[in-house]
Amino acid sequence: MMLHFTKMHGLGNDFMVVDLVTQRARLDSERIRALADRRFGIGFDQLLLVEPPSRPDMDFRYRIFNADGSEVENCGNGARCFARFVLDQRLTARREIAVQTAGGNLVLKVAEDGRVRVDMGAPRFAPGDIPLTADDERHAYTLDVDGEAVTMDALSMGNPHAVIDVDNVDQAPVSTLGPRIEAHPRFPRRVNVGFMEVVSRQSVRLRVFERGVGETLACGTGACAAVVSGIRRGLLDQHVDVTLPGGTLSIEWAGPGQSVIMTGPAERVFDGRIVI
Numbered sequence: 152m153m154l155h156f157t158k159m160h161g162l163g164n165d166f167m168v169v170d171l172v173t174q175r176a177r178l179d180s181e182r183i184r185a186l187a188d189r190r191f192g193i194g195f196d197q198l199l200l201v202e203p204p205s206r207p208d209m210d211f212r213y214r215i216f217n218a219d220g221s222e223v224e225n226c227g228n229g230a231r232c233f234a235r236f237v238l239d240q241r242l243t244a245r246r247e248i249a250v251q252t253a254g255g256n257l258v259l260k261v262a263e264d265g266r267v268r269v270d271m272g273a274p275r276f277a278p279g280d281i282p283l284t285a286d287d288e289r290h291a292y293t294l295d296v297d298g299e300a301v302t303m304d305a306l307s308m309g310n311p312h313a314v315i316d317v318d319n320v321d322q323a324p325v326s327t328l329g330p331r332i333e334a335h336p337r338f339p340r341r342v343n344v345g346f347m348e349v350v351s352r353q354s355v356r357l358r359v360f361e362r363g364v365g366e367t368l369a370c371g372t373g374a375c376a377a378v379v380s381g382i383r384r385g386l387l388d389q390h391v392d393v394t395l396p397g398g399t400l401s402i403e404w405a406g407p408g409q410s411v412i413m414t415g416p417a418e419r420v421f422d423g424r425i426v427i
């Protein structure tokens with residue numbers, strides 16, 4: 152069958168977006184891996200599936216799959232592209248959109264200038280919510296990574312994140328330490344690994360080794376996790392600009408129990424169709 156899709160990105164974190172409101176398709180993890188291949192397939196960091204909601208108070212359901220075929224709970228850059236997509240495709244005329252994800256419900260607002268504001272929900276810190284194997288909740292966990300003691304913060308944005316402070320992201324061991332922490336046994340569902348350089352109380356630089364993908368040009372939930380970690384450790388103010396290799400996101404968090412607010416761009420690259 153022929154499947155229509157749209158290629159999009161949020162600061163270079165790129166997506167294949169598929170409307171399963173007006174189309175029908177079943178994509179298993181093997182097929183997703185093949186489609187994600189940047190030489191033999193379409194190529195993307197994540198696949199986003201747009202579906203009808205399963206609850207009357209929601210506008211859509213949105214499923215997210217990493218390039219390795221794993222289904223995940225949340226995707227910040229993907230949420231912004233999702234909002235742009237459903238408006239462009241005229242699947243809704245609303246500019247405030249309520250969306251179900253596996254990691255919780257989001258509210259997306261599309262501004263006239265095309266930037267998208269996302270209420271990402273409240274972060275969670277209990278080890279069982281991350282999940283992380285730990286005796287108690289801390290602001291810093293020290294893990295034995297192949298004999299090396301590595302200290303990090305850890306939290307959930309619906310999906311699991313580790314945050315490691317570095318002096319200079321350009322020299323951070325993203326490609327060497329990232330995969331070893333991603334697959335560390337104390338993170339039973341693996342983990343996204345952020346390397347954060349604090350520039351000022353209102354500005355950080357960040358690189359992320361994403362679970363199921365590798366290093367991406369940007370990670371929305373990673374930006375949220377890094378700012379939450381910095382605020383709760385007294386390093387950052389409530390509004391922070393996060394500069395990633397692909398560009399800058401605006402993140403705001405008013406403190407425990409409050410939602411994290413992320414604002415940034417969403418770009419459409421091309422429409423395509425593929426026989427599946």
Ligand SMILES: N[C@H](CCC[C@H](N)C(=O)O)C(=O)O
Pocket residue numbers: 164196197217223224225226227228229310311343361362363364367369370371372373
């Ligand atoms: N790799 C992530 C999902 C995508 C997150 C990222 N692309 C974002 O913008 O938040 C995970 O396995 O939890």
